[in-house]
Amino acid sequence: AAMPTIPAISEHLGETLATIHRDAVARPVQGRLADYIPALAVVVPSQCGIAVATLDGEVAAAGDAETAFSIQSISKVFSLVLSMQRMGASLWSRVGMEPSGQPFNSIVQLEWEHGIPRNPFINAGAILVADTLVAHFSASRPAFLGFLRKLSGNERLMVNEEVLASESLHGSRNAALAHLMKSFGNLEAEVGQVLDHYFFQCSVEMNCTDLARSLLFLANRGTQPSSGEVVCSQRDAHRVNAILSTSGMYDQSGQFAFSVGLPAKSGVGGGIVAIVPGYGVIAAWSPPLNAHGNSSTALWMITRLAGKLGLSIY
Numbered sequence: 001a002a003m004p005t006i007p008a009i010s011e012h013l014g015e016t017l018a019t020i021h022r023d024a025v026a027r028p029v030q031g032r033l034a035d036y037i038p039a040l041a042v043v044v045p046s047q048c049g050i051a052v053a054t055l056d057g058e059v060a061a062a063g064d065a066e067t068a069f070s071i072q073s074i075s076k077v078f079s080l081v082l083s084m085q086r087m088g089a090s091l092w093s094r095v096g097m098e099p100s101g102q103p104f105n106s107i108v109q110l111e112w113e114h115g116i117p118r119n120p121f122i123n124a125g126a127i128l129v130a131d132t133l134v135a136h137f138s139a140s141r142p143a144f145l146g147f148l149r150k151l152s153g154n155e156r157l158m159v160n161e162e163v164l165a166s167e168s169l170h171g172s173r174n175a176a177l178a179h180l181m182k183s184f185g186n187l188e189a190e191v192g193q194v195l196d197h198y199f200f201q202c203s204v205e206m207n208c209t210d211l212a213r214s215l216l217f218l219a220n221r222g223t224q225p226s227s228g229e230v231v232c233s234q235r236d237a238h239r240v241n242a243i244l245s246t247s248g249m250y251d252q253s254g255q256f257a258f259s260v261g262l263p264a265k266s267g268v269g270g271g272i273v274a275i276v277p278g279y280g281v282i283a284a285w286s287p288p289l290n291a292h293g294n295s296s297t298a299l300w301m302i303t304r305l306a307g308k309l310g311l312s313i314y
């Protein structure tokens with residue numbers, strides 16, 4: 001069956017983004033920087049950018065869309081796809097697919113549920129996914145970075161070493177999650193190695209344009225439109241989008257589905273990506289976070305854009 005087509009919006013997309021960006025930066029700054037990772041607390045809070053990449057190869061952007069920032073939990077989308085490539089169906093016996101309704105770093109459900117994290121996008125789930133990468137690659141960190149470079153077409157993508165060191169130094173909560181899973185027999189590799197990988201993937205820096213381009217395959221049934229590369233099967237692309245819809249915005253996922261209606265993922269660096277199946281990807285960034293750990297201004301811009309263009313998949 002043909003994909004539903006979204007009416008030609010690209011013509012005025014640049015203007016639309018410029019207007020939304022202008023209105024966004026005119027609002028009083030809402031939220032706070034993620035300060036539990038000290039290196040993230042020193043970022044200039046007024047930065048703000050938005051980019052949209054479409055399946056036909058167009059990119060429209062406004063504001064600081066070319067400024068690289070810490071992708072943080074947005075990395076969990078890439079690591080999940082990489083793990084699904086390696087693990088196949090066996091992954092889903094070790095991590096669930098239910099929304100948690102809890103903050104991203106919550107530990108309580110993990111004990112009740114015997115070390116099986118609720119979904120791959122809360123920290124526990126992403127640490128589990130990191131374990132599968134460490135177990136399957138002889139060098140999981142370069143493999144992960146290579147995957148991102150290939151998807152984005154940007155060979156210069158790097159990790160921010162300062163953020164990486166800061167995450168490791170202040171990662172007690174994540175270490176607790178990893179040790180709890182290890183105690184239940186749900187981690188294969190050494191806890192230290194798993195955390196090293198997890199902190200590494202969170203510390204990669206990308207800009208809005210890179211991010212929007214990299215994730216186009218999720219809007220295109222698993223195939224990267226520019227190269228024709230099959231990143232994952234259509235079924236797996238649907239599955240990733242499904243879990244993004246229910247869990248990508250943590251305990252704000254329900255509200256996001258209600259008000260925006262797109263599969264999306266946030267990170268505490270202030271980035272949010274949203275997949276528009278059959279059309280493209282939106283990436284927005286601004287560092288201050290709301291109480292759920294989601295960027296208030298990125299959320300505001302994506303809500304405006306999705307509302308204006310009628311993008312909800314529901």
Ligand code: GLN
Pocket residue numbers: 071072073074104105123167174202266267268269293
């Ligand atoms: N590196 C962060 C952490 O583990 C990622 C959290 C996030 O972006 N929500 O706490």
